[in-house]
Amino acid sequence: MKQIDLVIIGGGPAGLSAAKMAAESGLSSLIIERDFKVGGQLVKQTHMFFGSEKQYAKTRGIDIAKILVNDVLKYPELIEIMTDTTVVGLYKDKVVTLLQNDKYIKVQTNAIIIATGASEKVLAFENNDLPGIYGAGAVQTLMNVHGVLPGQNVVMVGSGNIGLIVSYQLIQAGVNVLCVLEAASEIGGYKVHASKLKRLGVDIKTSHSIKKAIGKEYLEKIVIGKLDDKWEFIEGTDEELVVDSLCISVGLSPLSNLLSMIETEMKYVSYLGGLVPLIDKNHETSIENVFVAGDVCGVEEASSAIVEGYLTGLVVAKKLGFVHPNYDELYLDFKDQLQNLRSGPFGEKLRLGLEEIMR
């Protein structure tokens, strides 16, 4: 069986940052990535990020991915990367089983960082399986990774930051965005993103949602309606729109099923997106030497995932006897950065959610 000091599951912003910090401390690791390349969701983010310089603010997501990947490639002796590889089993004695091109591989490790991220939530409405109905993330992958347009006339469901940003990117790509629907009475995302859309004449319809999709072989039309304060459709407010694509952006949910598999203590916290593991201040779960970083322990921005990755990599290395020369200074700095990223009114629900999962 293959022996590795540290297995990092997921090669997105959290996983890459964790590997870098572990390597700086002298600890070797194996990054396992399901996709054909590392970088996670950052590889399809063409917009510039917020935050501070330490989290690469004012840099486009795709360029942040390059920075993080290059950092990891500086340690070829310490960091191994397996792409096109899925973790199929996780066991309490820290055996990880992998599948790479039909090859089944067993790995024995001392510590695990689970950085699997999150997946898109879906909506239940009539004909929600028609071709032409996408998750916003899928649309970003199609457009920004593969250069394929999803359609010509699109309606976006959800006005969180992802919904707003992807709507803007659709317009940049020459697609007609008819409107953005938001079930709540207020726009979910940052005003700066919403304003960009409004300046381009895109209507953001609050208290509205998708009622049903219509089409034979593929999406041809949708019916939308106005919602009352209990989120029920108000009769007589139906409106039919001719579209060939519908983009669903109603939030993300942590990809925490590997943690459930080893019976980590978990809790459903809606502010964090769903089922998340209980963690201590160093991101260790209820199972010793199993750590988490990034969206898997609460959906946030990529900037937080990067810092959580650094923090976790630093801490895990120390626990396995590899202390970073600047441990104390870095530890405080990462904690401080996370606090800053979560400050302000937009971070309120997140802070409450994170309090709930502290062990």
Add this chain to the structure above:
Amino acid sequence: MNKKDVIICRCEDVTLEDLHNLIEEGYTSFEEIKRILRVGMGPCQGNTCGQLVQRELSKFTNTPINEVKTHKVRPLISGVKLKSIVEALEDES
């Protein structure tokens, strides 16, 4: 709403009608429903349908959604050919 056109689990093609019929028969836990409808047993392992089923159970049983349990997750999380497992064993010995 036409419940038979609302897809809850796209891996196993389960509709809202299928789900409601079972709930009305008295199956009100994810594990029971999984055994009959196979929700959570397809390629996505409940990542898509999990929250939708949770919401329907929450509504029907009048339980807050955070108290509605989802299914037990077991290895292996995706399809692995027996051939691959045997070959890995041979490599080890």
